[in-house]
Amino acid sequence: MSKKLLLSALAFLCLNQIFAQCDLITNPSFEGLPSYTLPPPNWTSCDTDGGGKYALTFPLNNYDTLSAYNGQSYLGLFYNSVGTVTPVYGSVTQKLDTTMIPGKLYNLGVYLINFDPNTNNTEGFGHFEVWAGYASCDLNTKIFDTSAIPGTYDRGSWQNYSFAYYASDPFTYITLRVNSAALTQNQFWLGVDSFTLTTHCDTTTTGIQEIAASVFAIYPNPVTGTVTIQSLGYTPYTFGLYDLTGREVMPAKELSGTGAIDLGQIAKGIYLARIVQGDRYYSQKLVVE
Numbered sequence: 001m002s003k004k005l006l007l008s009a010l011a012f013l014c015l016n017q018i019f020a021q022c023d024l025i026t027n028p029s030f031e032g033l034p035s036y037t038l039p040p041p042n043w044t045s046c047d048t049d050g051g052g053k054y055a056l057t058f059p060l061n062n063y064d065t066l067s068a069y070n071g072q073s074y075l076g077l078f079y080n081s082v083g084t085v086t087p088v089y090g091s092v093t094q095k096l097d098t099t100m101i102p103g104k105l106y107n108l109g110v111y112l113i114n115f116d117p118n119t120n121n122t123e124g125f126g127h128f129e130v131w132a133g134y135a136s137c138d139l140n141t142k143i144f145d146t147s148a149i150p151g152t153y154d155r156g157s158w159q160n161y162s163f164a165y166y167a168s169d170p171f172t173y174i175t176l177r178v179n180s181a182a183l184t185q186n187q188f189w190l191g192v193d194s195f196t197l198t199t200h201c202d203t204t205t206t207g208i209q210e211i212a213a214s215v216f217a218i219y220p221n222p223v224t225g226t227v228t229i230q231s232l233g234y235t236p237y238t239f240g241l242y243d244l245t246g247r248e249v250m251p252a253k254e255l256s257g258t259g260a261i262d263l264g265q266i267a268k269g270i271y272l273a274r275i276v277q278g279d280r281y282y283s284q285k286l287v288v289e
Helices: 003-019
Strands: 021-023 075-080 091-095 105-115 126-133 141-145 159-166 173-180 187-200 216-219 226-231 237-242 248-255 259-262 269-277 280-288
Touching: 075 091, 075 173, 105 126, 126 187, 141 159, 173 187, 216 269, 216 280, 248 259
Parallel strands: none
Antiparallel strands: 021 187, 075 187, 091 173, 105 159, 105 187, 126 141, 126 173, 216 226, 226 259, 237 248, 237 269, 269 280
16 A cells, blocks of 8 residues: 555544544434333333323324334323323433533434324424433433424424534433423323434544643633633633533634633523634633623
8 A cells, every 4th residue: 555545544544533423322213112101221211290101102002103213113202281280291311321521512313203192282382302410310401492393283294303512511311301382281292213412432532632621711600791711821722602502602712821701791691611722622611690
């Protein structure tokens, strides 16, 4: 092999190592259904509100003709607030294969279908929620919530949703839950399939790319008004601010040494401050009050 081809092959291998995707979810398509009322392997039911058979079933026992988007089965979550004091929220949970790294980007995707078992019910629009936490069924931080999902009166069709999330904390569990836009007298099924949670497998380069916390300091935290970024050196860097879905909330600012950024126009909330210096980065959760 020529030297040029060898270098090309090595470069391709390095890119694959840096940008390869690692899965954090086991059994994302909810296969291996043991029964209509039990969760699939690797998933645990969070049904503690008396929902019983309503919390978990896939394929849905009243809609066996509905095909899964992928594989042989799918997750069925039931919401019911008809004749109940406390609504029944169908939900499942799973421990992640690896702990989330604060500041790191995670990509999530899911296929959803919503339909109402009662054709006289005009409020059958559901919401699909994804929560991150530190224990089974822990609803610590909601990282995603769909808008109302079309499909009332019929089975609609499978729809794909994808979103990005910069981890704010070292979460170890993920919980999927169904909710409703209508607070009372509502019931519907939500079908869930092919739920994925991935991130770049950059463990071989993290030690090089991630900047030690001792190099930069971001304060005060929480902050009202102006935040200070203190650097041990004078090498230029950029400061960016993102919400927990990964959306940039202000243009990145170029700084050198210690600098100050006015956050007076930023809405109150929890954000991710991200400093990029060459091929290295430093991230920190920042609360704006």
